[in-house]
Amino acid sequence: MxxxxxxxxxxxxxxxxxxxxxxxxxxxxxxxxxxxxxxxxxxxxxxxxxxxxxxxxxxxxxxxxxxxxxxxxxxxxxxxxRQCLMSRGSLKDIKIIISHPQGLGQCRHYIHEHFPKAEVRTTGSTSHAARLAQEFPEMAAIGCSESAQKYGLKVLREGIQDYAAxxxxxxxxGRHKPSPTGHDKTSLAVYLDRDRPGALYDFLGEFARRSINMTRIESRPSKKLLGDYWFFIDVEGHEKDLELREAISALKDKCTTLKVLGSYPRADRA
Amino acid sequence: MxxxxxxxxxxxxxxxxxxxxxxxxxxxxxxxxxxxxxxxxxxxxxxxxxxxxxxxxxxxxxxxxxxxxxxxxxxxxxxxxRQCLMSRGSLKDIKIIISHPQGLGQCRHYIHEHFPKAEVRTTGSTSHAARLAQEFPEMAAIGCSESAQKYGLKVLREGIQDYAAxxxxxxxxGRHKPSPTGHDKTSLAVYLDRDRPGALYDFLGEFARRSINMTRIESRPSKKLLGDYWFFIDVEGHEKDLELREAISALKDKCTTLKVLGSYPRADRA
CATH class of the missing domain: 3.40.190.10 (Periplasmic binding protein-like II)
Structure with missing residues (x-):
């Protein structure tokens, strides 16, 4: 596979x-x-x-x-x-800090406090940063300790993320939709009619009145207009479960586009 | 001022x-x-x-x-x-592209298509990028044309953002809350009880049943737990307007924390 x-x-x-x-x-x-x-x-x-x-x-x-x-x-x-600071050089050599934007964002306060003058650069991944830092002792990468080992860097500091949790x-x-397990989650993306007041409320009502629990709602720009969004919604249940099937069917009439991204077994909540 | x-x-x-x-x-x-x-x-x-x-x-x-x-x-x-690509050097010299993460994100496809091998670096602002690019002809900054003028760079390409709009x-x-103008917006931040199903739906209902139009809802991690969020909500109206005042008062009983970030005159929608 x-x-x-x-x-x-x-x-x-x-x-x-x-x-x-x-x-x-x-x-x-x-x-x-x-x-x-x-x-x-x-x-x-x-x-x-x-x-x-x-x-x-x-x-x-x-x-x-x-x-x-x-x-x-x-x-x-x-x-x-658990983010680590790793380099070929030592702490006092570091002039450049390099990582994926998510890694840098998770350690923003740490960088600001300990390396206020360092230049900050982004890469496409944390391990790409570690690979680059092999070449320059004045460069430190932020990423997981496994990548320090892989690219021959020293772990200078461990657990430097700003928030412990x-x-x-x-x-x-994947290719095939999983069958219901009784412990599933369904992810949807919906594009509502933005000019109808209360459209989102009305939409969420189809879940609420069936006691379907929503675990996440996130907006993302449609890239057409400022203030125009897609909503990404996760709910508990499988799209083949009766209640959720009914809700999705009712919702399809209420929005411009509804895409079921998938129904899949839930990981236990962290 | x-x-x-x-x-x-x-x-x-x-x-x-x-x-x-x-x-x-x-x-x-x-x-x-x-x-x-x-x-x-x-x-x-x-x-x-x-x-x-x-x-x-x-x-x-x-x-x-x-x-x-x-x-x-x-x-x-x-x-x-309108994002511009600017440099002291010419297009064929460019090995490094530098900007604020928002500028890089807005031109992601452009960079990928035209400079697939360029190293991408972030700065704290687009103009900081332009100032840095003064020193290195192989570096191009992404930012507004005004900063090219300010830092003596040539504008190599204009309007390179991936989406026209x-x-x-x-x-x-500011220091003082503005008075109502009849064309206002109110921004709120709310932290709901995550373990109550339908809490967000219930919350939005206080706006919907008063026909208060919501123009934006955005979630932001609480940084305590995965799946635990603050919601940033913009609605039309001023917190001193009767309907909205009543809604906010009712909402305060329905969430752990409600912060009115401000009521202010709306800019016309882009």
């Missing part, structure tokens, strides 16, 4: 991938958008991508790609994130 | 500041968090900061700071954003 994920080796995505499917053949992709499209374009059987972090929030590029692909979400994994939720895209 | 904003000279914030208050003394701050706190800490009478972009979405660092300050939002400005909404923080 070919499992696509953000590369190179040593990303948090790799840790999530090994937790999800220990025996899979890992296919490392250049960026998160490619990883999100990897099942659609036929290069992988499944792919695993981060969708939200408990400190920095949603991963916009993955959400945007979800609107365009056909492959369903087939599962999720939640991973505790730092978790990332990953979703898995 | 001292007006704080993200510096150095040449940011989109400067264009918004001049539109907001043409005669104000501009006080350029190091980063968006400082600019958001500038009235609270006494260094400015007002400050202006970006809160959302029509392509890249919310500005998380400003939202996080809004939860902690006391100064009210007193106004808003909407600015069309690219607008940024700025909010203004």
């Amino acid at each position: 070919k499992l696509g994920l953000l590369g190179p080796e040593g990303t948090f995505s790799e840790m999530a991938a090994k937790k999800w499917s220990p025996g899979a053949q890992l296919i490392f992709m250049d960026d998160m958008e490619c990883a999100t499209r990897a099942v659609d374009d036929g290069s992988c059987d499944e792919s695993i991508v981060p969708i939200e972090n408990s400190v920095e929030g949603p991963v916009g590029v993955v959400m945007d790609a979800l609107l365009e692909i056909r492959s369903p979400i087939v599962g999720e994994e939640v991973l505790p994130v 730092n978790y990332t939720r990953f979703i898995v895209l | 001292k007006l704080g904003l993200l510096g150095p000279e040449g940011t989109f914030s400067e264009m918004a500041a001049k539109k907001w208050s043409p005669g104000a003394q501009l006080i350029f701050m190091d980063d968006m968090e400082c600019a958001t706190r500038a009235v609270d800490d006494g260094s400015c009478d007002e400050s202006i900061v970006p809160i959302e972009n029509s392509v890249e979405g919310p500005v998380g660092v400003v939202m996080d700071a809004l939860l902690e300050i006391r100064s009210p939002i007193v106004g808003e400005e909407v600015l069309p954003v 690219n607008y940024t909404r700025f909010i203004v923080l």
